[in-house]
Amino acid sequence: MRSDSSSETPASDGRKSFIATARRAQILQAAVQVLTTKGYAGTSLARIADQAGVAKGVVSYHFDGKDDLLEQVVIDAFTRGAEEMIPHIVAAEDAKGALRAYLQGNIDFLDANRGQIVAVGEVIINLRRPDGGLRFDEAGKLEVVRPLAELLADGQAAGEFTDFDPMAIAYLIRDAIDGVSARLRYDADYDVLGFGAQLINFAERAIHRPSGEESTDSDPTDANGK
Amino acid sequence: MRSDSSSETPASDGRKSFIATARRAQILQAAVQVLTTKGYAGTSLARIADQAGVAKGVVSYHFDGKDDLLEQVVIDAFTRGAEEMIPHIVAAEDAKGALRAYLQGNIDFLDANRGQIVAVGEVIINLRRPDGGLRFDEAGKLEVVRPLAELLADGQAAGEFTDFDPMAIAYLIRDAIDGVSARLRYDADYDVLGFGAQLINFAERAIHRPSGEESTDSDPTDANGK
Amino acid sequence: MRSDSSSETPASDGRKSFIATARRAQILQAAVQVLTTKGYAGTSLARIADQAGVAKGVVSYHFDGKDDLLEQVVIDAFTRGAEEMIPHIVAAEDAKGALRAYLQGNIDFLDANRGQIVAVGEVIINLRRPDGGLRFDEAGKLEVVRPLAELLADGQAAGEFTDFDPMAIAYLIRDAIDGVSARLRYDADYDVLGFGAQLINFAERAIHRPSGEESTDSDPTDANGK
Amino acid sequence: MRSDSSSETPASDGRKSFIATARRAQILQAAVQVLTTKGYAGTSLARIADQAGVAKGVVSYHFDGKDDLLEQVVIDAFTRGAEEMIPHIVAAEDAKGALRAYLQGNIDFLDANRGQIVAVGEVIINLRRPDGGLRFDEAGKLEVVRPLAELLADGQAAGEFTDFDPMAIAYLIRDAIDGVSARLRYDADYDVLGFGAQLINFAERAIHRPSGEESTDSDPTDANGK
DNA sequence: TATGAATGAGGGTTCATTCAT
């Protein structure tokens, strides 16, 4: 069965039968569990099948091989994440609001999907293409970072944000969010929301332009506070 | 049978012969190369031996199995990193200087050791103990983060830094540094120093207490920025 | 549970429905194509079903397993071949004519059915019974060679052919014809008819008794050509 | 271990150690046995290892995979065959002698190596390259047929042989020899030498120019048979 | 009739490790 994302039939869930969809979900869930527990290198189709309570061949039947299965683990999460977060960001009235929505949206998503986050991270970090290159590489990362950088640049253009390299700071913010993912590896009960509050506070302090500051180029010429 | 802890000091009393030390270094270097090229899951003793130009058995002879070898890759780097960075940090006169030394030291180390960083990351992220737990887990991470958090707390106590949760911001800073490591995976020529400058700038803007600001929890005696 | 022997005569009394007959033909044709393209070891029911554009289960439904399907590929061709060739042979007036009819009939059949010949060969050579023995073995071969040997012996008895071991020469002629099949494996456009002409020429030169020759042993006492 | 045919050391058996050479031979012999008994499709590394009395991994250790192993089965036989037959052919004084040496040499080789012939045939017929093409294809066949065709053409030029297409008759002769191989599949005790005698007889009757016959396509200067 | 779903065996291969030399 091909994991064809195109749906030729107008039916709601696409062309996959109900039972097939259910099995796929079941197997994906099992894969997430194994990835989280055993790590990427310890994740085998046999263990996934065992965890799902199905025969080993079933996994190969529903997915186009191990790589396809693991890809789906990531794609599923990304799809859901984008669906949840984007609306909040575009609904913001100004750059400050959009930045806050971006940060809070990511934090909330991580907090609400802790069960999947670690597994997704394992795959992103380890899954490679047959040629040896990483399956989820810089290109995918850029897709996530660039919008954030544009958001920051917009805020600078509107005079809301102070001077900095938008791309670098976008990476820095992503690093903080990815750091949360990493910490969930060690501590499933990590206080994601608490750290998120600190992160938002920190970021806004560093990014927001103090009222009255001049927007020149980069270096603030004078720093006589308010 | 753990590998002898004296293995890191081959010169002092000569517990390891010269040739053994050389072989170990040669194999470790090969392991780094394979890890960087093929990733953790693609790293086998056979490939390492091949890369090192030695027979497969040699690796097992000089290291107590695959896990021991991979551990050494990490420990070597950490040892060297600590040796290089700690002196600069302790030499700083105040918290601001220490923070800058910490950040610049880490950035410089990453920049100077790009060849090893990716390999080290692969192992830290993936290597697990026989019981399934991560070999380099939260405990090791805390060893790195806690000193930074203490440095930040000291700065707050001295009135140099503004208010924030030292632990959270320490994690945040570590995330940024680890983010550099991650980016080296995709781009061996990543501008580490450039990003580092932005990071330092950003961090200081968010951490330093603006002159004239009231300190809620520490001594406001000196608030005259430099 | 062998497949019903009436399966080859779908029309006579309608034991098989029209649709079933069509499906069988469709699947057999797909099997021929896969066998030709991928070889025996590369031929699976999945590939055949795919090539035929039907679900995998359909093949198992219409045929009593893989072996039955492959048998039919051979039997179909043999049945058709016999139907086409035998009439010409029995219609010949003398042994020389019968031999020529035999050779030309075989050549023409191979030439006209190149698309199937390779597939048939793959099965004959490889298909084995559950006990490990070849499904199409010496017995089947004899069925083909013996009539030819009898034809040759008749020609000798009639004084048309020179002295030789009829069975050995019958095998030799079959080898030449089978050789054509083999060559079609490598070259679908092989000049079957051209080789056939050379074969007939060669065979007649070696088999026909020169006029005036005594029927002694083998050596022609005088050789005053025509 | 690579099956490198080049030998960097001047030692007699090349660079393979004695024990490795012995194991390889043992495994090759086991492969021949399995191929002969079970056929190509029934030949697995597990069965070969079992037949050889070694663990499955040993086969993969000594050969570069299944294909490499099966190739060696063929190459070994071809190498030995060429070594045995070529000297006799080149030693012949005229084309008639060379043809007889060629035929007798092939027959004798088949007769003396019946144990391997069937296995070799299984591989030649079935082994395919990763791209789907046959591993031993037309090109290899031509290497065998062309020298025979040249031998025949030489005989024609020398007036020893009658008129025919040398290539076609060369193929025909090869077909007869290959037919012997095929017959050994069904009957391990096949009378190879007996058939060989008939074949030689038949071929010479069809190929040799009767004394006094005119040559149509070559130099008629000497038409007075010897 | 036809299909998708499921199974379990077996395929070849890679692997970390042990051991005699």
Add this chain to the structure above:
DNA sequence: CATGAATGAACCCTCATTCAT
């Protein structure tokens, strides 16, 4: 010290077949 040889487990994948629908 170093090596080649051997092992057996685990890997992913393909297969022919069965079965409920």
